[in-house]
Amino acid sequence: MSRHHTKRYQRGVAALEFAFVFLLGILPLLLLTLSGVMIFAAQQSLTLAASEGARAALHYGSTAQRQTAACSAAQSSMQWLLNFSGESANCAAPQPPGSTYQPIAVSSPATCPSNAAMSCITVVASYDYKNRPLIPLAGALFVWLTGPNLSSSATVQLDLSGSY
Numbered sequence: 001m002s003r004h005h006t007k008r009y010q011r012g013v014a015a016l017e018f019a020f021v022f023l024l025g026i027l028p029l030l031l032l033t034l035s036g037v038m039i040f041a042a043q044q045s046l047t048l049a050a051s052e053g054a055r056a057a058l059h060y061g062s063t064a065q066r067q068t069a070a071c072s073a074a075q076s077s078m079q080w081l082l083n084f085s086g087e088s089a090n091c092a093a094p095q096p097p098g099s100t101y102q103p104i105a106v107s108s109p110a111t112c113p114s115n116a117a118m119s120c121i122t123v124v125a126s127y128d129y130k131n132r133p134l135i136p137l138a139g140a141l142f143v144w145l146t147g148p149n150l151s152s153s154a155t156v157q158l159d160l161s162g163s164y
Helices: 003-010 013-056 063-077 079-085 136-146
Strands: 104-106 119-128 149-158
Touching (some): 013 079, 013 119, 013 136, 063 104, 063 119
Antiparallel strands (some): 104 119
16 A cells, blocks of 8 residues: 555544544543532532521511521522522521421521520521532532532521620
8 A cells, every 4th residue: 555545544533533532531521620610609609698698697676587687698699599490589488497498598596505695596508409400411420429409507696685
């Protein structure tokens, strides 16, 4: 076979090799990296939502007003997740204990475990990752790592007795 004849059969081999390496090597790596970044962003948003909700519960008012303020603050901090999932947080009425999944849960004031003289309110912000994965194909892959829900909680101590 002549040298010119061999080059003709080799034409396009580099493009095929690049396509295989890209599809089987680089693309899955990019997908995993993007999924990890999205999960990290969601977890950071939930942490911010819980802390902002707990901070909002410090405002003066009745227990219901504190719970509504906490829920509203948490809702505004995680609005992109609520929009993405199509969920809504009903801040007008606190959810009863033992109810189904809710994106934002604000507890009633209860005695703090660390200081019996204080009352604590806990704000929990959650995202149902199992049913609404951030990247559809990677959802099943990461559920074993993250669990069915991503969540974050923050607790604030209140002196409801009025003494300082």
